[in-house]
Amino acid sequence: MKCTRSIARGFILIALLLVSSGCLYIPTPQHSIMHGRGMIAQEAIQEFRPGAATREEILLRFGEPDATLSNQSVFVYTWTRTQGYLFIGGAGGRGAIVDVGHTSLLLMEFDERNCLKRVELTSAGLFSSAMEKASAWVLEKTED
Amino acid sequence: MKILGICLLVVTAVFLFGCRTVSYESYFTDEYLYARWLPIPIDSNTSRGQIVEKLGDPSKIYENGRIAVYRAIVHEWKNGMNDKQYATWSAAKNFPAGMIEKWRFEHLDAEGALLVVTPEHEAKYQKEIIASVLEFHLILVYGNEGVVLRHGLVRRQP
Numbered sequence: 112m113k114c115t116r117s118i119a120r121g122f123i124l125i126a127l128l129l130v131s132s133g134c135l136y137i138p139t140p141q142h143s144i145m146h147g148r149g150m151i152a153q154e155a156i157q158e159f160r161p162g163a164a165t166r167e168e169i170l171l172r173f174g175e176p177d178a179t180l181s182n183q184s185v186f187v188y189t190w191t192r193t194q195g196y197l198f199i200g201g202a203g204g205r206g207a208i209v210d211v212g213h214t215s216l217l218l219m220e221f222d223e224r225n226c227l228k229r230v231e232l233t234s235a236g237l238f239s240s241a242m243e244k245a246s247a248w249v250l251e252k253t254e255d
Numbered sequence: 256m257k258i259l260g261i262c263l264l265v266v267t268a269v270f271l272f273g274c275r276t277v278s279y280e281s282y283f284t285d286e287y288l289y290a291r292w293l294p295i296p297i298d299s300n301t302s303r304g305q306i307v308e309k310l311g312d313p314s315k316i317y318e319n320g321r322i323a324v325y326r327a328i329v330h331e332w333k334n335g336m337n338d339k340q341y342a343t344w345s346a347a348k349n350f351p352a353g354m355i356e357k358w359r360f361e362h363l364d365a366e367g368a369l370l371v372v373t374p375e376h377e378a379k380y381q382k383e384i385i386a387s388v389l390e391f392h393l394i395l396v397y398g399n400e401g402v403v404l405r406h407g408l409v410r411r412q413p
Contacts, residue, residue, distance in 0.1 A: 149412065167322055167396055167405075174392035174409030175315060175324045183317060225318060 133200035141192040141213055150190050151217050156232055164227040169219060178242065180249050181220075188217040189241045214241050218248050283360075285408050288391055292329060292369050297393075303401045313395075314372050323395045326372040326411075328387040331359070333368045336382040344386045359388060388413060 151173060159169060169186065176186035191212040200206045214235035222228040231248065235241045295301065295309040303323075313323035332340060367389075370380055377384065390411040398404035 166317060170317065170322060170324065170394045171396075171405065171407035172409070174394065174411060175326050 135198040136195055138195040139193065141194050143193050150192060151188055153232060156217060156230065159227055159230065161227050161229060166221050166225045169227065180245060184221050185249055186219040187245045190215055216241050216244055218245055283389065283410060288408055297403055297406050299403060301403045303397055306395065311371050312373055321397055325393040327391055327393060328370050328372060328384055329363055329367045329389040330370060330383040330387045331363055331367050332383055336386060341382045341386065363389060
């Protein structure tokens with residue numbers, strides 16, 4: 112049994128080595144916008160406090176959101192910045208360089224008086240899109 | 256050794272010359288955008304009717320129309336962008352920014368056209384919207400009399 116596991120682990124290791132042998136990922140500090148609006152800085156977000164800030168103030172500061180949910184009660188601002196490069200080698204010296212992005216989301220919820228109720232700066236997950244993340248955030252509210 | 260140092264300095268200077276950046280901040284200030292691209296001066300006397308007459312319907316409204324947002328792009332294809340132009344743009348879009356951006360902004364300033372992105376325009380001008388390099392949002396807050404109470408301009412790109 113122990114021997115079988117060792118052989119299986121060996122095969123997995125060899126398979127991983129074969130798959131990844133032509134790839135090289137170089138991480139970098141986040142920079143330059145790949146998709147979406149310009150980045151919204153944490154300091155700019157902190158200017159707006161739940162209970163005090165209004166939808167009008169947010170629109171005047173950040174502009175039209177990338178998406179709205181729940182009958183405009185939730186604003187979604189999203190942008191993607193480069194956080195590294197993936198070098199993919201191919202046969203015959205061919206290859207490609209791919210920008211690897213990090214998607215950020217600014218989520219804002221307003222109450223019936225159009226005041227900011229909840230705000231969160233977060234990231235889209237590795238296996239979920241920005242809108243899936245935003246929709247899950249809206250549901251969190253319902254469960255509370 | 257001294258000659259080698261001078262050679263390195265010259266080589267570095269030549270490389271850095273190609274890496275200089277264009278200052279978008281000074282080129283596209285709010286004042287510039289208001290004066291160059293908005294077809295109507297906006298102040299506390301401007302009515303909703305005057306704005307709709309010049310800019311058309313807003314891209315989106317909030318709070319039963321109290322707030323109107325105009326998502327505006329500026330593009331250089333006044334007569335529409337054909338497939339060939341779109342293919343050329345797609346091929347050139349990844350060139351180093353300094354090589355084409357300055358020329359492109361000067362050209363936009365002289366020849367560009369303003370487009371308010373509405374749901375109808377989104378389908379009709381898809382290529383122009385994707386290829387546009389200048390986008391800003393005009394936010395208008397109307398008072399009870401239907402005149403502008405507050406307004407703001409948010410530059411979206413560059």
